[in-house]
Amino acid sequence: MIFLTFDSLSQISAGTKRVPAYSVINHRIDYKFDETRNFQVPVIGPEEPLFGKKLTEEEAAALVSKGKLTTQAKNCMNCHTLLGNGAYFAPDLTKAWLDPSWGSKEAREQLMVDFLKDPSDKLHNAVGRRMPNLGITDEEARAVVAFLKWMSSIDTNGFPYNFKPIDQSDPAPAAPAAAAAPEATGTPAQN
Amino acid sequence: MAALGMLDSANLNGGQKLAVKYFTVAIALFGAQVLFGLLAGIQYLKPDFLYGVLDFSVNRMVHINAMVVWLLYGFIGSTYWLLEDESGHSVVGLALGNLIFWVLTLAVAVVVVVYLLIQVGPGDQSTIWLINEGREYIEAPRWADIGIVVSVLVFFFNVAATFAKGKYTGIGGVLVLDLVALAGLYLAGVFYTPNISVDQYWWWWVIHLWVEATWEVLVGCLMAYALIKTLGVRRKIVETWLYIEVALMFGSGILGLGHHYFWIGTPEYWFTIGGFFSALEPIPLVAMVVHSVFDSGVHKMKNTNHPALAWIIAHAFGNFFGAGVWGFMHTLPQINLYTHGTQWSASHGHLAFFGAYATLVIGFVYLALQKWRGNVWMSGGLADNGWKWKWALGLLHLGMIGMVMGLLISGYEQSQIERAIEGSTWTGYFAAQAHHWFQQGIYWRQIFGWVFAAGFVLLAWDLMTIGKRETRPALVVKEEAAAA
Numbered sequence: 001m002i003f004l005t006f007d008s009l010s011q012i013s014a015g016t017k018r019v020p021a022y023s024v025i026n027h028r029i030d031y032k033f034d035e036t037r038n039f040q041v042p043v044i045g046p047e048e049p050l051f052g053k054k055l056t057e058e059e060a061a062a063l064v065s066k067g068k069l070t071t072q073a074k075n076c077m078n079c080h081t082l083l084g085n086g087a088y089f090a091p092d093l094t095k096a097w098l099d100p101s102w103g104s105k106e107a108r109e110q111l112m113v114d115f116l117k118d119p120s121d122k123l124h125n126a127v128g129r130r131m132p133n134l135g136i137t138d139e140e141a142r143a144v145v146a147f148l149k150w151m152s153s154i155d156t157n158g159f160p161y162n163f164k165p166i167d168q169s170d171p172a173p174a175a176p177a178a179a180a181a182p183e184a185t186g187t188p189a190q191n
Numbered sequence: 192m193a194a195l196g197m198l199d200s201a202n203l204n205g206g207q208k209l210a211v212k213y214f215t216v217a218i219a220l221f222g223a224q225v226l227f228g229l230l231a232g233i234q235y236l237k238p239d240f241l242y243g244v245l246d247f248s249v250n251r252m253v254h255i256n257a258m259v260v261w262l263l264y265g266f267i268g269s270t271y272w273l274l275e276d277e278s279g280h281s282v283v284g285l286a287l288g289n290l291i292f293w294v295l296t297l298a299v300a301v302v303v304v305v306y307l308l309i310q311v312g313p314g315d316q317s318t319i320w321l322i323n324e325g326r327e328y329i330e331a332p333r334w335a336d337i338g339i340v341v342s343v344l345v346f347f348f349n350v351a352a353t354f355a356k357g358k359y360t361g362i363g364g365v366l367v368l369d370l371v372a373l374a375g376l377y378l379a380g381v382f383y384t385p386n387i388s389v390d391q392y393w394w395w396w397v398i399h400l401w402v403e404a405t406w407e408v409l410v411g412c413l414m415a416y417a418l419i420k421t422l423g424v425r426r427k428i429v430e431t432w433l434y435i436e437v438a439l440m441f442g443s444g445i446l447g448l449g450h451h452y453f454w455i456g457t458p459e460y461w462f463t464i465g466g467f468f469s470a471l472e473p474i475p476l477v478a479m480v481v482h483s484v485f486d487s488g489v490h491k492m493k494n495t496n497h498p499a500l501a502w503i504i505a506h507a508f509g510n511f512f513g514a515g516v517w518g519f520m521h522t523l524p525q526i527n528l529y530t531h532g533t534q535w536s537a538s539h540g541h542l543a544f545f546g547a548y549a550t551l552v553i554g555f556v557y558l559a560l561q562k563w564r565g566n567v568w569m570s571g572g573l574a575d576n577g578w579k580w581k582w583a584l585g586l587l588h589l590g591m592i593g594m595v596m597g598l599l600i601s602g603y604e605q606s607q608i609e610r611a612i613e614g615s616t617w618t619g620y621f622a623a624q625a626h627h628w629f630q631q632g633i634y635w636r637q638i639f640g641w642v643f644a645a646g647f648v649l650l651a652w653d654l655m656t657i658g659k660r661e662t663r664p665a666l667v668v669k670e671e672a673a674a675a
Contacts, residue, residue: 001445001446001448004460004464005392007458008392008452008457008458008461009389009392011457011458012386012388012389012392012455012456012457013386013389014385014386018388018456018457018458019386019388019456022385061385064385065385066314066315067314068385068387068390069314069315069316069318069319069383069385070314071325072314072318072319072323072324072325072326072383073311073312073313073314073315073318073319073322073323073325074311074314074325075248075249075252075310075311075323075325075330076248076325077325077326077327078247078248078249078251078252078325078327078330079246079247079248079251081532082387083387083388083391083454083455083456084454084455084531084532085327085391085394085455085532086327086532087247087248087251087327088532088533088534088536088537089231089234089235089247089248089251091617091620091621092532092615092620095615096617099616099617100616100617100618101616101617101618120243125621125624125625126621126625127238127621127624127625127630128238128239129238129624130238130239130242132242132243132246132248133243134311135311136314137313137314140313140314143314144314147385151387154387154388154456155456156454156455156456157453157454157459157462158528159453159454159528159531160532160610160615161528161529161610161611161615162610162611162614162615163614163615163616164614164615164616
């Protein structure tokens, strides 16, 4: 148990293959099926900074940390699940950044911030459940988005099963980008 | 000694006087758990109920925290209850124990008031220190965490020192070792890290190793003592069983932790370790069922305390089904991939906590009441035929089993629709939640929640009145002969 704990902790510290460094929020994160492992794995794509601003490792770490702190301070886990743990009253946030509900990848950052700041009038489900207004500030909301984006890059051994991520492929005119895509998505580290 | 059938502290030793204080708070918190569970349940059916006032997150937090704390109170109370009797020595540090009881109770009250009135804070460390930590089951703010550890350490000191001055029985030895782990493991949850994988890794040490391993061993000790007291089972036999159970529990339970490490970012070798050792986890629980049922059979159910024995047997079965069967049902990674984070977990959680822990604490409270009323008669032929405790036992179990089945049906449906068909997206999540099969399960959960609440009210009434004006002294059971 002690040996396994040391080994596991070394494999899940930020900046490893399974749990990427916080600066991963400067990149596109996608979720693709991996033939060898037989489930979906996160793939780190080309540069796509959050809110259009590239952050250093320290800035990214501080922002993600602020985001996680906010999720704790607002008691998110007593409605939502994160990595599948928590309550089951609201959806799992593990791959929230990649969820198709945000409509398009261009709109998602702003939609997420707006939603977090006041979700109370944004009913979007058939069961009538609404998230309450938790007094989340603009700064906190952006940090939470950073945390969610970072969390979506964690290799969760294919959980949640059969997840269909938002379409992030570039529009047709960008022919060079399409050519670059296989290289960008085929992270060698996964084999 | 005071008259039979009257509550009188003169009937109790020092540890037992402290124990009844713990039991009183425990039962009050049990009531709070039921109440907030009902409120949270209603919000599944009517999402606008108390929206913006007491949101689901608050109700659910109070519901699960009240549970953890009332069971902890029950365990501390039960341990103080048996301490002098078992060690043959008066409790060392009793005054300190009393002081800690009041400090802890005041702290619990403050934490609950803050949960209800302040609820959330800004996204910085001050919230984690003062309001809540936002980590499921261990939401208590940091100042309270430190307080809990100090309280448990004082409790540990009292127990260890008392056994050291008196005599160490087998039960005493296991108990003391277990309490070291009880204080120690809680510390694994008292820190902050931005890395959620690391956070969850240690979080499970508190939730699995603390709640499942150290609590299981503790209830094993309590059960051994209770069997000696109610049935007169020979000490040598129960202690041997206790050692075997502890060995099995640690053998399978510690690495069984692996079943929580499938999806939080941890390496894939946990699939094998978690799956294999989880499969072994129910074994000690089977041993427990065999042992208590066999013992009561050998004694032809002749015992000193009917309600306590009934709850002890309920514990044996509840532990086996709730923790063992319901847990194992979805700990294999192949199944867990679909069920993790669905109502399956809620179904298992309800049955396991009730079956494994609540039942035994209730059994102990009955033991305590019997002594408190001057060791009054509590065997067959109670006044009114004991209808209150029997109906309470029945309604609580009916309510619990109904809730568990309702949640399980919803869980099946959720795994199928959200995970297997819809591809685990938010749209899929809500498609499953809105489906009438899911809603039906949740509806039944609520109805059985009311049944459970009715059982609780009856239980509380019975606890206040059982043995009142009873004039017969308790039945005496002889310890079974060594040759038997």
